[in-house]
Amino acid sequence: MSAQKKKALQVATLENGTAIDHIPPEHLFKVAFLLELEKLDTNTITIGNNFQSKKMGRKGVIKIADKFFKEDELNRIALIAPNVILNEIRDFEVVRKCPVSLPDELKGLVKCNNPRCITNNEPMPTHFTVIDKEKGTLRCRYCERKINKEDIIIK
C-alpha cells in the first residue's frame, strides 16, 4: 500500500486493533453495547452502518484501534450476530480472521426466561448449553427450559 493511499484511508484503516465486519445493520448498536465500547475512552473507534455488501446487501462495521478482545467478550456478539467476522489487525495487516461462533456452554451471559428457575432466585451465575448452534437455541442447565434465539435476554 502506498503512503498516499494509506493517508486517504486513514479514517477507516487500523494500524493495530480489531475490525468487526458483516454486522447486520439492525444489530450494529447492540454489538457496540455488548462490547461495552462506551467504556473505551482512549481508543479511536469508527462505527459505520449500511455499507454495501455483496454477501448481505447492507452491513455494519466497527473498528477499534489498539483493542483486542477476549473470548468471552466475543461470545456475546455471537448471541445476536452469529455471522460476524472479526479481523485482528497488527501493523496494517489482518493477522487473524475469525468468525465468531457460539460456544458449547454460556456461563453468566444470558438470563433464564423462566421466573421459577433457581438462577432467577439465588445469587448465582446462569449456565446454558447451546443445543443448536445454527438456530441459536439454548437450554438452561438448571430448569432445563429451552430458549429460542429471538427470546434471548442478555444479562
Place this chain on the structure above:
Amino acid sequence: MKSKSLVSIDQCTKEDILRILDNAARFEANPNRVLLEGKVAATLFFEPSTRTRLSFETAVNRLGGRVVGFQDASTTSSSKGETLKDTILMVSNYADLIIMRHYLEGAARYASEVTGIPVINAGDGANQHPSQTLLDLYTIRQTQNRLHDLQITIVGDLKYGRTVHSLIVGMSHFNPSFHFVAPEELRMPDEQKHFCDKQGIPYVEHTDFTEEIINHSDILYMTRVQRERFTDLEEYERVKNVYILRKDMLSQSKANLRILHPLPRVNEIAYDVDDSPKAYFIQQARNGLFVRQAILCDVLGINHLI
C-alpha cells in the same frame, strides 16, 4: 457433580435404571435391612409433599438410618432470606445425604453442585421428579414382566405433567409405543414429540379418550386435568368429564392391562374402577418405598451390601 446425586431421569442410562429396579425388587422381598446404620439423611422439603416425604423417610428408617429435616420452608432460615447455597452447605455439615423437594426449578441440580454429599431430587417445581419415574418403571415391569415393546397410553394433562415427560424419557430405552390422549389445550409439547421422533419411538395423538385406544394398551397411565391449567374455562367445562376412566370402559381391555396414576387422583378415575384387578395405582405408590430404598443405596455407593 462432586458426588453421586440423582437429579434427573435424563442422567440415568439403561443400565442405571435396570440396576436400581433390580435392587428395588430385593427390597420388596425384604424391606427391613440394616444398611444405613449410623447414617443421617436430611429431608429438606421447601414445599410440602406428604406422600413423597413419608415414602423417603420410611425408606431411610427401614434401612436403619436416621432422618433430620423440615417439611415446610416457612419455619426455616430460608424464610429469613438465607440462600439455598448456605442452607445446603449448613446441612452438609451434619448429614450424609440430602433428599430435597423445592418449588424452584433447577434447585436440586444447583444443590448437587455446591455440596460434596449426594443429593436426591424429590421434585423441583415443574421440572424433574426422578424417583417417581423410577417407581413408574418398576411398576410397569412388575405388572408386565418386562419393560420392552409395550403399548403405553397416557391420558390427561400432557402439557404440564412432569411425570409424563419423564416417563417418556425413562421408557425410551425400552422400545415403547405411545398413545397420547389429551384435550387440545394440554397436548404433548413439541419438545417431547421431537424427542420421540429422534429416538424412533412411535406415538399417536388423540383428543378423544375411547375404548378402542384402551383395548390396545398394556399400560394406561392416567393423570389429573387441573382446572387452573386452562385459559379458557369453557373449554375446561367441556373436557373435564371426557378424560375420566370408568369401569365399563375396561370390558374389552387386554388381560394384562394395568392402570397407573402418579396420585393424588381427583376424579379422573371413577371409584368403581378401584374394584377392578386392573387398577394398580395403590400398589404403584407402595413400590415407591422399595425404589427409594434402592435409590438411597445407589447414591451412597453401597449397592454391594444389598
